[in-house]
Structure formats: structure tokens, C-alpha cells
Amino acid sequence: MSFEENTLVDRAAYATARAELGTGFVRILGYFREDGVKSVAAIEAAMRKGQAAALVIPAHTLKGEARQFGAMPLAALAETIEVIARECVERQDTPEEALESVARLRPLFNETLALLESGSAPVMPVRRPPAGGFGRRTLPAG
Template sequence: MSFEGSTLVDWTAFTQARSLLGAGFVRILGYFREDGVKSVASIEAAMRSGSAAAMVLPAHTLKGESRQFGAEPLADLAEVIEGIARDCVETHDTPEEAMEHVARLRPLFEATLALLEREANPIVERRPVVNAGVGGFGRRPGQFGRA
């Protein structure tokens, strides 16, 4: 499944999380980054070792934390991996079925995190600059004197 051209973040949920978390938002987003990096690495390591049981908790963690920030495609992918891993634990099977999902996890996590961090950065200009430098500070382009 390709996410190109689709939305990686539910911006309404993101805005709600930002409002609810207030001043702690950037710090909590930093925890998401740290936990997410660890979770993705743990899931990949569990896949390499064929351990479904070792995949369950990091996938579950990534799913929940992703939903908190409105990262629905990432949460959905983590949920699929978690479901496969749980089924494999129940049936005492190895998680080969999760391979294609795990292969998509890191690029999706990195793309989603980049969007979240860009939006959370207070220094980033969010409005497009039209005719920058034309008209001077506080003036519309082509306007002279008082507005």
C-alpha cells in the first residue's frame, strides 16, 4: 500500500493533541520519536529472529502513540503487525506473514515523524510568502504610503 498522495496525519487529531498537551506537547512528541525509533528497531529485530512474541509489545506501543498524534496510517500498520504477531504467538508460529508490513514500517514512521516535527516546529513559516520583499514590511505588494 502506498501512502503517496494520501494523508499521513489526521491534522484534526494532531491539533486536539496539541491543545490537550499544551506546553508539554513538544516534549511528548520527543518521547514519541524516541519510543518510535526503539519500537521500529525492536520490531525489525524480532522479525529477523522470527520471534512473534518480541514483536507484540513494540507494535502495540507504536500503535497507541501514533494514534495520540493522529498518525493513523502508521497506527494502522502497527496494528496489523501486532495482530499478526499475537496470532502467531497463539498458534506457536513464526511471523513470516508480517514481513511485508515490517518492511514498510520504517519508511512510514520516518515520513510521518518528519511531518509531525515540521508542524510542531514553532520556527517554521506556515503561510506562503507571496512576492517576498516587494512592498516592504506591513505593506501589500505595489502599495505605497499608508495602507
């Protein structure tokens, strides 16, 4: 990973998630992709409509799922959007102050997801063919 990649994903948290999820890691990452795409779209739609309350749940969901994979900058940006949205709901105000954060969300999500997926190839055990057998000759030890 390059320096920039290290700032997008906490390697230790990513490794922990990968170890804890085991063979389900790739499947769960797929769910993160699906949920994340939906959350980002919902956040953008809510922003276009000026609906602070509609920002809260998808931002909260994205925050939690991003943290699970060590995507801390994405989680922090989603949290910023969530906090602004909650404050706007309390004030009964529109969420214009979240506009800059929402504009940065999709590019950061896409870049982070690409990085997570590039490192998610399942680890396959090395298979060694059995010694001898049809079509194989056994080499003498020596």
C-alpha cells in the same frame, strides 16, 4: 499540508493533541520519536529472529503513540503487525506473514515523524516593544 500529508496525519487529531498537551507538546513529540525509533528497531530485530512474541509489545506501543498524534496510517500498520504477531503466538508459529508490513514500517515511521516534527514548532506569542523607553521614540497619535 499536501494531499499525501493529509493521508499520513489526521489534522483534527493532531490539533487536538497539540491543544491538550499545550506547552508539553514538543517534549511529548520528542518522546514519541525516541520510543518510536526503539519500537521500530525492536520490531525489525524480532522479525529477523522470527520471534512473534517479541513483536507484540513494541507494535502495540507504537500503535498507541501514533494514534495520540493522529498518525493513523502508522497506527494501522503497527496494529496489523501486532495482530499478526498475536495470532502467530497463539498458533506457535513464526511471523513470516508480517514481513511485508515490517518492511514498510520504518519508511512510514520516518515520513510520518518528519511531518509531525515539521508542524511542531512552538507557537510563540508576538512581543511588542513597549512604547517609548530608552532608544525608542514615541510616535504621535494621529
